[in-house]
Amino acid sequence: MRNLHEWNLSYAEARRVQVELAGRVEFVPLEKEPQFIAGLDCAFSGDGKRTFAAAVVLRVVGLHGGQAGQPGRFEFEQVETATAQQETRFPYIPGLLSFREAPVCLEAVAKLEQQPDLFMIDGQGVAHPRRLGLASHLGLFLDRPTIGCAKSRLVGKYEEPGSERGAYSLLRDGNETIGAVVRTRSRVKPVFVSVGHKCTLEDAVRITLACATRYRIPEPTQLAHQAVSKLR
Numbered sequence: 001m002r003n004l005h006e007w008n009l010s011y012a013e014a015r016r017v018q019v020e021l022a023g024r025v026e027f028v029p030l031e032k033e034p035q036f037i038a039g040l041d042c043a044f045s046g047d048g049k050r051t052f053a054a055a056v057v058l059r060v061v062g063l064h065g066g067q068a069g070q071p072g073r074f075e076f077e078q079v080e081t082a083t084a085q086q087e088t089r090f091p092y093i094p095g096l097l098s099f100r101e102a103p104v105c106l107e108a109v110a111k112l113e114q115q116p117d118l119f120m121i122d123g124q125g126v127a128h129p130r131r132l133g134l135a136s137h138l139g140l141f142l143d144r145p146t147i148g149c150a151k152s153r154l155v156g157k158y159e160e161p162g163s164e165r166g167a168y169s170l171l172r173d174g175n176e177t178i179g180a181v182v183r184t185r186s187r188v189k190p191v192f193v194s195v196g197h198k199c200t201l202e203d204a205v206r207i208t209l210a211c212a213t214r215y216r217i218p219e220p221t222q223l224a225h226q227a228v229s230k231l232r
Contacts, residue, residue, distance in 0.1 A: 001106065001109070001110065001141060001142055001143070002140065002141050002142075002143055003141075004021065004140060004141060005017050005021075007089065007090065007099060007102075007103050008089070009090075009099065011093060011096070014090075014093075014096050014099050015096070015130070018096070018130045018132040018137075019130055019132075021132050021136075021137065021140055022126070022130055022131040022132040022136070024140055025125075025126060025131065025132070025136050025139070025140065025195070025196075025197050026197055026198045027195055027199075027200055027201075028198055028199070028200065029199070029200050029203060030118070030145055030198075030199050030200075030203045032117070033060075034060065034116075034117035034118040034145070034207070035059060035060055035117055036057055036058070036059055036060075036079065036114055036115070036116045036117050036118075037057070037058050037060065037074075037076075037116060037117065037118050037119075037120060037207075037211065037220050038055050038056065038057045038058070038109070038112070038116035038118070038119050038120070038220060038224075039055070039056045039058070039119075039120050039122070039218070039219070039220025039221040039222070039223055039224035039225075040053065040054070040055050040105050040108070040109070040119055040120070040121050040122065040138070040221070040224055041053070041054055041121075041122040041221055041224035041225045041227075041228050042054075042101045042104055042105055042122075042228060043228045043229065043231075043232045044088065044232075045088075045232065048088055048092070049087065049088055050085055050086065050087060050088060051085065051086050051087075051088045051100070051101065051103075051104045052083070052084070052085045052104065052228050052231045052232050053083065053084050053085070053101075053104040053105045053107065053108040053228060054081060054082070054083045054108060054224045054225075054227035054228035054231060055081070055082045055083075055105070055108040055109050055111075055112055055224065056078065056080070056081045056220060056223040056224045056227055057078075057079040057080040057081070057112060057114050057116055058076040058077065058078055058079060058219065058220055058223070059076065059077045059078075059079050060074050060075070060076060061075050061076065061077050062074070062075035063075065063210065070165075070166060071165065071166040071206070071209040071210065072210055073209075073210055073212070073213045074210045074211055074213060074219075075213075076213065076219055076220075078223070079114050080112060080113060080114050081223075081227050082108045082109070082111035082112050083108055083111075083227060083228070083231050084104050084105075084107035084108040084111065085104065085231065086103060086104045086107065088100065089103070095128070095129055095130070097123075097133075097134065098123075098132070098133060098134040098137040098138070101123070101134055102134060102137050102138055102141070105121075105134075105138055106138070106141055106142075109142065116144065117144070117145070118144065118145045118146070118147065118199075118207065119135075119138065119139070119142060119144055119145070119146045119147070119196070120146075120147050120149055120207075120208070120211060120218055120220045120221050121134055121135035121138060121146055121147065121148050121149065121196060121221070122149065122150070122151075122217075122221040122224065122225060123135055123148055123149075123150055124136075124148045124150050124154050124179075124192070124194060125139075125146065125147065125148030125179070125194035125195045125196035125197075125204070126148075126178055126179070126194050126195050126196075127148065127150070127153075127154060127155060127156060127171055127173075127178045127179035127192060127194035128154055128155060128178075129154070129155050131178070133148055133150075133154070133194070133196075134148070135147060135148030135149075135194070135196030135197070136148070136195070136196045136197055138196065139196040139197025139198065140197055142197075143198075144197070144198065145196070145197065145198040145199045145203075146196030146197045146198070146199075147193065147194075147195070147196050147199060147203075147204045147207060147208060148179075148192075148193065148194045148195070148196045148204075149191050149192070149193050149208055149217070149218055149221060150191065150192040150193075150194075151191060151192070151217070152192065153171070153181075153192050154192075155173055155178070156171040156172055156173040156178050156179065157171070157172055157173075158170065158171045158172065158181045160181075160190075161181050161182070161183050161190055162183065163183065163186060163187050164183065164186045164187075165183055165184060165185055165186045165209075165212075166183065166209055167182075167183040168180045168181055168182040168183060168190070168193075168205055169181050171192060177201070178194060179192055179193055179194030179195075179201065179204075180192075180193045180194070180201055180204070180205050181193075182205055182208055182209065184208065184209060184212035184215075184216050184217075184218070185212065185215070185216050188216050189216065191208070191216065191217065191218075193205055193208045
């Protein structure tokens, strides 16, 4: 795990850090198929004074389906869960939420005994106004492939994807493709997928679909959400 900067930053300093770190994000194919995938999610207390995070590690034990052009689904075995909580130190500022959420996520990851091959983050990757959402920010600290899978759009325009599972359309900001709008379940609202770090958008879409085994939300982040909700 890298230590790229301090967290006690002003608004202007945080924006400068985002712009600098965004240039370090790597859009490269996955070196290998992930065997261990971790989901990460965080939440806040009702008064916002404490932040909670959960990291859930799953081992890929099989792949179901995937014939006739249909995306397959991973079969998982849950390996480990780690949680953390901290005093909330950074104010709520749209576009700078990773400075509020990343420290406790990193603390949870540091408690894991099994090193994941890939992290799925409940949040944005490069689909962010300055191309550094939570998944990209964490990916640079963790120096591991990360995928951002968000429930809603932060920036960009898109055409509605087809209604069947596996359909997706590109999310674009001006002339730049920043993510994909992916239908993980037929006739259910899509999710917003983007590169976090050390993968391609094609990798991110494929892995997201394979991880969406039962719900609209991929299994790793769904389980992390359940764990952090219990902690809160």
